[in-house]
Amino acid sequence: MSDHAHFDLVPLDHVSVTEAAAWHQVVVASMIHDLPGVPPPSPGQIHARLTKPTLDSRQLNWLATGEDGVRVGVAGLRLFTSPGRDHLAELELHVDPAHRRRGAGTRLLAAAVAACRTEDRRSLIVEAPAGSPGEAFCERWSFRRVLTLEHLILHMDKLDEAALRRVGDAEHPGYRLTGWTGTVPDDLADAFAAAKNAMNDMPVGDLDYGSVVWDADRVRAMARVIADRGDSLLTLAAVHDDGAMAGYTEILVPEGASSRVQQYDTAVVPAHRGHGLGLWLKAAMVGRLRAEHPGVVEIETDNAEDNVHMLAVNRELGFRSYRRTREYQLDVPSV
Incomplete structure (x- = not known):
């Protein structure tokens, strides 16, 4: 791939077993790189997370695919629906380390922000490990640091x-x-x-x-x-x-x-x-x-x-x- 590679973003309206497996592969690669020592979710946990109902929220999902058909990134946008939180969205975004710094994360973030506007969400929140590439990505795109969590x-x-x-x-x-x-x-x-x-x-x-x-x-x-x-x-x-x-x-x-x-x-x-x-x-x-x-x-x-x-x-x-x-x-x- 070139430094400015082409990616297709596929919205996942109904997540298949194959798509859930691809999602799991990206998340595991991302976590091994950014969170060594933290057990990644199992394939069953990822499948359940993508297909089972959530409480007072709904989720939009995207899968980023490279020109060679390789799944390189994923993004899940949780839209809260209960009174008092219906102005909020929460983003989970992962890019396989082997395909980073080529625009996949930026494309996924742009899709999530566009969905926030369409859904009338004024606040988008995301979590990143301290000192990780994800933290630098957030700061690059003008997210404000609002909370530090001790694990x-x-x-x-x-x-x-x-x-x-x-x-x-x-x-x-x-x-x-x-x-x-x-x-x-x-x-x-x-x-x-x-x-x-x-x-x-x-x-x-x-x-x-x-x-x-x-x-x-x-x-x-x-x-x-x-x-x-x-x-x-x-x-x-x-x-x-x-x-x-x-x-x-x-x-x-x-x-x-x-x-x-x-x-x-x-x-x-x-x-x-x-x-x-x-x-x-x-x-x-x-x-x-x-x-x-x-x-x-x-x-x-x-x-x-x-x-x-x-x-x-x-x-x-x-x-x-x-x-x-x-x-x-x-x-x-x-x-």
């Missing part, structure tokens, strides 16, 4: 067992732990939704991520989306004697025999903060993972760098920083 790993075989017992044995008068897999039990659904709304005060830097209002139907819908992808969602909650849910923590166990799981939300409702509930919940989740998923060896989480309280909780439990990502935002001009 942390907890190695299950390096846990401080004494600290874990100390946290687990601590008394929390007036509170009890309860847990479930998948959909929240009906008798806890309203309380869980109320606790979910506590996430709205989470530090997000200058990121314009809108707001989400949770109710019982929405928490059930989220669980269905995750189950339809083939993943499992484990939840532990601290419930107060008055029936209110004081806090919760969630772990996503990916489809297949994954040794690394992802921390989803951990939140403590403002009225119940200061009692050590966040640390208690996360320590209890470690115990649950050991009992129910003994093949898990690592838990990955991320926190905004200014979320000093949750970073302190994670580090006390034994999480250690291992990489950073940046959130970038483009203010999309109207047509």
Whole structure:
């Protein structure tokens, strides 16, 4: 290929198995180059991500193909549809390292920005590993850096067992732990939704991520989306004697025999903060993972760098920083 190669951009209205496999190949090549040590998604996970419904959003996808028919880049644009976030779009863009700096990324970005204008989206957000070519690409095209995320790993075989017992044995008068897999039990659904709304005060830097209002139907819908992808969602909650849910923590166990799981939300409702509930919940989740998923060896989480309280909780439990990502935002001009 020349330095200014020709690329065809193919919108993927209905993603085939072959197209999903091509997408997976590009993503794996990109991640191996930019994120060594981070396990790439499996072919099944990519296929599910491209074909299964999402919550309060829809997705536009493009595949960039070179003159020789080689698939060189992919872009997925998530368009949020719920009130409070319907001005937002989120972009995932990958170019195979062997085909970079020849215009494929620029073509894919131009298609995404044009779609944002058509869909009346004023904010486009994208995540890039710190120090990566993706970060330089964002800065080149006038994205603003709005948030830095610390990614942390907890190695299950390096846990401080004494600290874990100390946290687990601590008394929390007036509170009890309860847990479930998948959909929240009906008798806890309203309380869980109320606790979910506590996430709205989470530090997000200058990121314009809108707001989400949770109710019982929405928490059930989220669980269905995750189950339809083939993943499992484990939840532990601290419930107060008055029936209110004081806090919760969630772990996503990916489809297949994954040794690394992802921390989803951990939140403590403002009225119940200061009692050590966040640390208690996360320590209890470690115990649950050991009992129910003994093949898990690592838990990955991320926190905004200014979320000093949750970073302190994670580090006390034994999480250690291992990489950073940046959130970038483009203010999309109207047509």
